[in-house]
Amino acid sequence: MELSIAKRRQAKIKMAIQGPAGSGKTMSALLIAFGLTKDWSKIAVIDTENHSAALYAHLGPFSVLNLAAPFYPEKFTKAIKMCEQAGKEVIILDSISHEWEGSGGILEIHSNMTGNSFTAWGKLTPRHNAFVQAILQSPAHVIGTVRSKQDYILTEKNGKQVPEKVGLKSVTRDGMDYEFTIVFDLDIKHNVTTSKDRTGLFMDKPEFRVTSNTGLKILQWCKQGDPPLKWKDSFVERINGCLSLDELLDLYRLNPDDQEEYGPYFSEKKSKLIAAAIRNNTSNQNLSHNGNSIIKQHWPVN
Numbered sequence: 001m002e003l004s005i006a007k008r009r010q011a012k013i014k015m016a017i018q019g020p021a022g023s024g025k026t027m028s029a030l031l032i033a034f035g036l037t038k039d040w041s042k043i044a045v046i047d048t049e050n051h052s053a054a055l056y057a058h059l060g061p062f063s064v065l066n067l068a069a070p071f072y073p074e075k076f077t078k079a080i081k082m083c084e085q086a087g088k089e090v091i092i093l094d095s096i097s098h099e100w101e102g103s104g105g106i107l108e109i110h111s112n113m114t115g116n117s118f119t120a121w122g123k124l125t126p127r128h129n130a131f132v133q134a135i136l137q138s139p140a141h142v143i144g145t146v147r148s149k150q151d152y153i154l155t156e157k158n159g160k161q162v163p164e165k166v167g168l169k170s171v172t173r174d175g176m177d178y179e180f181t182i183v184f185d186l187d188i189k190h191n192v193t194t195s196k197d198r199t200g201l202f203m204d205k206p207e208f209r210v211t212s213n214t215g216l217k218i219l220q221w222c223k224q225g226d227p228p229l230k231w232k233d234s235f236v237e238r239i240n241g242c243l244s245l246d247e248l249l250d251l252y253r254l255n256p257d258d259q260e261e262y263g264p265y266f267s268e269k270k271s272k273l274i275a276a277a278i279r280n281n282t283s284n285q286n287l288s289h290n291g292n293s294i295i296k297q298h299w300p301v302n
Contacts, residue, residue, distance in 0.1 A: 012222065031214065040061050042088055043089070048067045048071060091142050147171040181199060182197050201217055240269060
């Protein structure tokens, strides 16, 4: 542990745009992405919506990576990595809801597992957490669209009560909004309110419509502060931030090009996790033995 003075560093935005069907999540994400880059060729959409991103091809030559079911979390993580390796500066996940509630997503995997439900979640949570970390630790800006469960309310229009579609609870794991720097809420009229905003740019402001200038404002905020950590420092932080052997192993497997260089860091972290598990006398008494043998299969352990 080290106590130090807080220092603002330049950052890549990690934000969510949530709303009901037809509220304009994909279009808003694309406009923000263009404001962040001013270059459509630097934008990639990971499309789980049956090729719907291609409907916006008239905006510019952005790239699309189409994902089909099953929507297990590792597939999303691999897609993010592919976009990073292609040099994309903004990655749009359209939508992250499929990782949770889609065909082959976390909830379906859980429903098909036998045995104790709590034990099943113990296996699934690290997989979901690895997906979340792939978003948060990406060297690119990441915008995730989130479906909202829908309902209708009656509103007055020209003296008449007219049903209006509204978004309710977001379709993803509870607490997912805590992971993002900004969360935009879209209504069916494409207006934005902000339910979370660490930048201070949009919180407690009147509702508005997204334009590319919205992305430009976010970019200016991202550029404030000292230069960001170098990739090596950042990746070591990712290793040290792993909370379980499963999470550590997922990080290792998803970064084959970095396994040799960062092998000692992985081994050191593995040893610390095993030691902590033994000290805490975890319910899984075979954790240290099994975890050690599993990881030995994948990288050298001193």
